[in-house]
Amino acid sequence: MPTRTLTPGGGVTERALVIDPGQRIPGRAAGFPLRREGPAKLTGVAKYTDDLVFPGAWYGITIRSTEARAKLIAIEPDPDVDWSKVVIATAADIPGDNIVASIKDDQPVLVPIGGEIRHHAEPVALLAAPDRETLRRLKGRIKLVTEPLRPVFDPEQSEHVFAHYDVKAGDLALGFAGADLIVEGTYRVGHQEQLYIENNAMIAVPGEDGGIIIHGSLQCPYYVHTALKRALRLTPVQARVIQEETGGGFGGKEEYPSMIALHASLLALKAKRPVRMIYDRHEDISATTKRHPAIVRHRTGVTKDGLLVAQDIEVVMDGGAYCTLTPVVLSRGVLHAGGPYRCPNVRLRGRATRTNTPPNGAFRGFGAPQTEFAAEMQLNRIAERLGMSPAELRRRNVYRLSDTTPTGQVLKESVAGEEVLEQALGASHFERIRERTAREASERRGAGIVPPDPLRSHDRRTANGIGLALAWHGAGFTGSGEVYLASVASVELTADGRLRVLTANTEMGQGTKTVFPQMVANELGVPVDWVEYAPQDTAEVLDSGPTVASRTVMVVGGLVILAARKLKAEVEARHAGVPFHEAFRDDARANGATRIDQQFEPYPGVEFDDATYTGDAYPAFGWAAAVASVEVDLDTAEVFVRDVIAVDDVGKVIHPILCEGQVEGGTLQAVGYATIEEMKLHDGKYLNDRLATYLIPTALDAPHIRAILVEAPFSGAPHGAKGVGELPMDVAAPAVVAAIHDATGVWIHELPATPERILAAMHEPGLIGVMERPS
Amino acid sequence: MPAEPSIDTPRHLFEAYERLAAGPTRPIAGGTDVMVAITGELGPIPKRMLDLSRIEELRGISLEDGSLVLGARTTYTEIRRSALCREHLPALVEAAATIGAAQIQNRGTLGGNIANASPAGDTLPILLAADAVILVGGQRGEREVPADDFFISYRKTALAPDELILHVRFPLPRGRELRFRKVGTRRAQAISKVVMALAWEDFGSTGWTNVRVALGSVAATPIRAHATEAVLDGAHPTPEVADRAAETLAGELQPIDDVRSTADYRRMVSARILHRLLRDAGGW
Ligand SMILES: Cc1cc2nc3c(=O)[nH]c(=O)nc-3n(C[C@H](O)[C@H](O)[C@H](O)COP(=O)(O)OP(=O)(O)OC[C@H]3O[C@@H](n4cnc5c(N)ncnc54)[C@H](O)[C@@H]3O)c2cc1C
Numbered sequence A: 001m002p003t004r005t006l007t008p009g010g011g012v013t014e015r016a017l018v019i020d021p022g023q024r025i026p027g028r029a030a031g032f033p034l035r036r037e038g039p040a041k042l043t044g045v046a047k048y049t050d051d052l053v054f055p056g057a058w059y060g061i062t063i064r065s066t067e068a069r070a071k072l073i074a075i076e077p078d079p080d081v082d083w084s085k086v087v088i089a090t091a092a093d094i095p096g097d098n099i100v101a102s103i104k105d106d107q108p109v110l111v112p113i114g115g116e117i118r119h120h121a122e123p124v125a126l127l128a129a130p131d132r133e134t135l136r137r138l139k140g141r142i143k144l145v146t147e148p149l150r151p152v153f154d155p156e157q158s159e160h161v162f163a164h165y166d167v168k169a170g171d172l173a174l175g176f177a178g179a180d181l182i183v184e185g186t187y188r189v190g191h192q193e194q195l196y197i198e199n200n201a202m203i204a205v206p207g208e209d210g211g212i213i214i215h216g217s218l219q220c221p222y223y224v225h226t227a228l229k230r231a232l233r234l235t236p237v238q239a240r241v242i243q244e245e246t247g248g249g250f251g252g253k254e255e256y257p258s259m260i261a262l263h264a265s266l267l268a269l270k271a272k273r274p275v276r277m278i279y280d281r282h283e284d285i286s287a288t289t290k291r292h293p294a295i296v297r298h299r300t301g302v303t304k305d306g307l308l309v310a311q312d313i314e315v316v317m318d319g320g321a322y323c324t325l326t327p328v329v330l331s332r333g334v335l336h337a338g339g340p341y342r343c344p345n346v347r348l349r350g351r352a353t354r355t356n357t358p359p360n361g362a363f364r365g366f367g368a369p370q371t372e373f374a375a376e377m378q379l380n381r382i383a384e385r386l387g388m389s390p391a392e393l394r395r396r397n398v399y400r401l402s403d404t405t406p407t408g409q410v411l412k413e414s415v416a417g418e419e420v421l422e423q424a425l426g427a428s429h430f431e432r433i434r435e436r437t438a439r440e441a442s443e444r445r446g447a448g449i450v451p452p453d454p455l456r457s458h459d460r461r462t463a464n465g466i467g468l469a470l471a472w473h474g475a476g477f478t479g480s481g482e483v484y485l486a487s488v489a490s491v492e493l494t495a496d497g498r499l500r501v502l503t504a505n506t507e508m509g510q511g512t513k514t515v516f517p518q519m520v521a522n523e524l525g526v527p528v529d530w531v532e533y534a535p536q537d538t539a540e541v542l543d544s545g546p547t548v549a550s551r552t553v554m555v556v557g558g559l560v561i562l563a564a565r566k567l568k569a570e571v572e573a574r575h576a577g578v579p580f581h582e583a584f585r586d587d588a589r590a591n592g593a594t595r596i597d598q599q600f601e602p603y604p605g606v607e608f609d610d611a612t613y614t615g616d617a618y619p620a621f622g623w624a625a626a627v628a629s630v631e632v633d634l635d636t637a638e639v640f641v642r643d644v645i646a647v648d649d650v651g652k653v654i655h656p657i658l659c660e661g662q663v664e665g666g667t668l669q670a671v672g673y674a675t676i677e678e679m680k681l682h683d684g685k686y687l688n689d690r691l692a693t694y695l696i697p698t699a700l701d702a703p704h705i706r707a708i709l710v711e712a713p714f715s716g717a718p719h720g721a722k723g724v725g726e727l728p729m730d731v732a733a734p735a736v737v738a739a740i741h742d743a744t745g746v747w748i749h750e751l752p753a754t755p756e757r758i759l760a761a762m763h764e765p766g767l768i769g770v771m772e773r774p775s
Numbered sequence B: 001m002p003a004e005p006s007i008d009t010p011r012h013l014f015e016a017y018e019r020l021a022a023g024p025t026r027p028i029a030g031g032t033d034v035m036v037a038i039t040g041e042l043g044p045i046p047k048r049m050l051d052l053s054r055i056e057e058l059r060g061i062s063l064e065d066g067s068l069v070l071g072a073r074t075t076y077t078e079i080r081r082s083a084l085c086r087e088h089l090p091a092l093v094e095a096a097a098t099i100g101a102a103q104i105q106n107r108g109t110l111g112g113n114i115a116n117a118s119p120a121g122d123t124l125p126i127l128l129a130a131d132a133v134i135l136v137g138g139q140r141g142e143r144e145v146p147a148d149d150f151f152i153s154y155r156k157t158a159l160a161p162d163e164l165i166l167h168v169r170f171p172l173p174r175g176r177e178l179r180f181r182k183v184g185t186r187r188a189q190a191i192s193k194v195v196m197a198l199a200w201e202d203f204g205s206t207g208w209t210n211v212r213v214a215l216g217s218v219a220a221t222p223i224r225a226h227a228t229e230a231v232l233d234g235a236h237p238t239p240e241v242a243d244r245a246a247e248t249l250a251g252e253l254q255p256i257d258d259v260r261s262t263a264d265y266r267r268m269v270s271a272r273i274l275h276r277l278l279r280d281a282g283g284w
Helices: A038-043 A132-141 A172-177 A221-232 A256-271 A281-287 A326-335 A368-386 A390-397 A417-428 A430-443 A481-485 A512-524 A552-574 A580-591 A656-675 A727-744 A755-763 A767-771 B013-021 B034-039 B076-081 B083-088 B090-098 B102-107 B110-116 B124-129 B226-232 B239-252 B263-282
Strands: A004-006 A058-064 A070-077 A087-089 A123-129 A142-148 A161-169 A181-189 A201-206 A212-216 A239-243 A275-278 A294-302 A308-320 A346-354 A462-474 A488-493 A499-502 A531-533 A594-599 A621-633 A639-649 A704-711 B006-008 B026-028 B048-051 B061-064 B067-071 B133-138 B141-146 B151-153 B164-171 B176-183 B194-202 B208-216
Touching (some): A058 A132, A058 A256, A123 A142, A123 A256, A161 A326, A172 A294, A181 A368, A212 A221, A212 A256, A256 A275, A368 A390, A390 A462, A417 A639, A417 A704, A430 A727, A462 A727, A488 A552, A512 A552, A552 A580, A552 A594, A580 A594, A621 A727, A639 A656, A727 A755, B013 B133, B061 B083, B067 B083, B076 B090, B076 B102, B083 B090, B110 B124, B124 B176, B176 B263, B194 B263, B226 B239
Parallel strands (some): A058 A275, A212 A239, A499 A531, B026 B048
Antiparallel strands (some): A058 A123, A070 A142, A087 A123, B061 B067, B133 B141, B194 B208
């Protein structure tokens, strides 16, 4: 199938999807289902975890370390307090392994006596009481006796390595020898908080069979399930996990919910009653996972024509105190570190180390936004050195069909880097506007671009800039991830004639509940309202894998379509000549339920060797380009991102409005990452761990975002979809920083590009000298 | 939820005075600072609270003897909508429009901003620059405190525990100009990194007089930059004067690094926005 672009008036005939968010086309949603859970959310009847009532439930809280690193000697409840009315749980109460099951067995559920506290917000004990007032009163009355240990905060100094990778292609020395220009650069990115609207929340209810039922806000029911079995020593049936309405995740509810579910369970088992563990925002920001900070070093060789001939890239990620998903985050980061560009001689090295800061984990983009920011910055600086347009440099290097990536993957299909680039350039009039901003800059006085003196205003108030970035995003899990997962998704015709989709994939605002029934209805030829979406309850659905890695529509959606096709074929075979939609009710009456469990099978021709890190790192890639326009206040260096054109190739658009929503949301999250979202730490503790101090863009700060969707289908999936969730997060931040450079003439090598950093860069060096000499 | 304090809701000032005289009581007006402190457990929870929301004597915007007088309970929304404020003190209207966003402006009050005495309180530099006088009162009587004497040290004010802020009087000298500039992290719901008010009177050839340069978020309290004022007093806003004033300000301020910004940025931006205001005033 050829690549298709969906733009207004783009002349798309086949099931026209017209997509321009600026345009209010009546009936634009026509033909596409409305959000399943939309009305309940809009009218306020949707029940999130904290809205659920369990009679007799107690409240639970976590007693955390206040030190970055220490040995735990004792936990001492104040003897003057009557503790008989409450429940305290410690590591000694854990029936199974004191481990939050994840990639490595390094993170305890609670630090045991004699164990090591490794970060500032580490859970040490738990307390449950009938009411919150008691908890508030008593939480300070449990003393932790500790022996301080020397903490490590610098990931480059840390000797404990969680994971490392080394990917090589070609001959680096030969590559540099043939280069006309060698450019070096070091780029840094900081933590980012997911900031879902609903804080983490879990309720544990003791089961009659000695087990536990979890109701919670979470992305991955089976991750929690696995964690419960391991630490509480439960059978698969005794552990039951039910996802409740979830107000956002962005990766932040991928792994940490396992910890909270275990805490709530320990208290519930001990108190013999349901226990509610509801985080407030402060606790949620201070304790739960963030995007990994990273330091990325580039050394690049190019010819004078701008062809990349050597890329030597080193990535260091800060894993925080425990491993969590760090190896996988790092792997994705490393595999994307070169950017979507052809280069014959490459070395990509990466390591992630342990520091005494709260653990970092999954966040939309999963390592790629960090390294692709660096890659795009590097490319922009090369373009500047060559005196070449950043668009032209990308045009010359972007991957094309049949190119080979550093892991030796030959890009056999679904390659749309060029397409998204040209679409973004065209829609934004990039070169024309760049000429204009360059003219404006040369007209400005003084150095030509910035006010000459750090203490003076400029005769112009503001400067405009435009910036471009390009990105790729490996679709689905890295390497053999999907093969190991072996997900199963089901479609069922029930004995009473209902149609149901059964997967463990969760709705957290992105639209799973809407698009799965839509895809199945489409296959079965029935109205979408006839297809139910079974609850994400481990007692009801099989493990179709986690809701992460932009894999839901692509991988699980593919399984669901295949299952629907089989169901249709089976039913129609039993009713020769009668189409499914007429036959299925009779079929159920006559034959009872029919359920198809579709298991993942490796995509044909996609092979990866985990030992050598070679082969097809991803079954396909999504491609994205963004052009950002900014206005920088020349007095204060405040950046206002005016608009972003975001062009994303998602393989196949299933639901244009939801898909656009992903592009807009991901773009805005990337704009926040680029400009204001900054986590400040002191001695390993987050300083701005409240909504008043960790700031994200408001509606007034949001740029106008124009999403243009491109379809370069992936043949391995029955529908051709490659996923959309993370792709837009990779590309907007470097576009914004390039635009800031266009406006001010300074490169900000560290995210976020705050006014503090921009102003300092505009007047380096000698700034402090001037400042400290009052006249 | 923490234990609920007991709350009194008097209708008259004298009743409020009685409650305050009876023992430690925390007034609550719009609650936009008090409630954040309570739910965030940022300090001890008050045992007794005094809800000011029914006391009409604390409301109203009027012109009295050449001064603009605002009741302590005046909300930012009321300031924004007030024709009197727009006519006589547009800088305050401008400041009100930058505070929080619509919800906060609907509840937050001028009196609350003053009593809360955050170094980042956005109206406070205006009070300082406008030589505002704060009328406070209690059972022991009423007294006027110049804004200049009100903010004593970090979050400590001249208000006694048994006193309320009643109203604020802004003198309106003829020919006085007043400018306001706030620098925050984002376009709404942003606490200031630097906030500045600049006032002067200009009678032509003698140059500027009664110059006030007042800033927030650059010290433990809202402050006036006296050395900078001295540079501007008797001068005209020429490029040379602006340069000198900006340099003086940068030398005079001693801001700190904190979660919102850095000392360097605050110092430099304070100088630059002063320079900008002077440039605009000078028309060059
Ligand atoms: C989301 C958010 C955004 C905000 N943004 C800004 C901003 O941009 N700029 C800014 O300056 N502030 C901001 N604030 C802080 C706050 O809104 C202001 O300080 C507001 O003016 C406080 O007024 P209030 O009536 O709500 O005070 P309250 O919370 O009711 O009281 C504040 C303090 O003043 C005392 N008090 C109140 N009235 C009196 C009185 N008449 N006499 C004596 N004592 C009194 C109270 O006891 C308390 O100590 C923000 C707050 C929030 C929650």
